[in-house]
Amino acid sequence: QQKVQQSPESLIVPEGGMASLNCTFSDRNSQYFWWYRQHSGEGPKALMSIFSNGDKKEGRFTAHLNKASLHVSLHIKDSQPSDSALYFCAVSNSNNRIFFGDGTQLVVKP
Amino acid sequence: DPKIIQKPKYLVAVTGSEKILICEQYLGHNAMYWYRQSAKKPLEFMFSYSYQKLMDNQTASSRFQPQSSKKNHLDLQITALKPDDSATYFCASSQDRGLGQLYFGEGSKLTVL
Secondary structure, three states: OOOEEEEOOEEEEEOOOOEEEEEEEOOOOOOEEEEEEEOOOOOOEEEEEEOOOEEEEEOOEEEEEEOOOOEEEEEEOOOOHHHOEEEEEEEEOOOOOEEEOOOEEEEEEO | OOOEEEEOOEEEEOOOOOEEEEEEEOOOOOEEEEEEEOOOOOOEEEEEEEOOEEEEEOOOOOOEEEEOOOOOEOEEEEOOOOHHHOEEEEEEEEOEOOEOOOEEOOOEEEEEO
8 A cells, every 4th residue: 555654744944945845655656746735724725746757846836756766845945924834745656546645734934 | 616515614413423524526527535634644535436436445434425426426424423533524526536636625624522
């Protein structure tokens, strides 16, 4: 069974700082990787996806995937207080099942 | 306009009773899911449906029964409620099962006394 682990559990960064979130997965046949963000009182919303090894940049957000090391990360540049949320890594394997990590709680302090 | 509607948003139940959580999606998606979120498990997969057929069931207890009366509906019936069932239940959908982005509803927060 796929295991998806996120670190750190919680992270505090100053406004304008860089936040780095990590995710490891166990199934080498994993195909699709997503980051979701959940603000308090809302449902999770997809932030970005990455399917190929390397970096993918969308605005202030950069995802990095290294399938060989079973690792995907999310980096948030110039963090804003509105980025404060619970971030989930989601991994889809070859059986089309989606597995979520336990989340990283990000707090951006003004 | 919300594309995934969950009802009710909040509900309180007594131990031993039964509740039904409603979910409708208006995205034209073929796959629907239920997830549970609590302090113990931030986002726990429960069920997935594809074209109204049950594809995955990760819920050990038969007290949880999904019901799909139409392609865009996936309700969740919970019987013999226990305080441990207290959680926020999220419905989600995707174009096809396991592929692409999941769209989540706003959740139904259940408190069992």
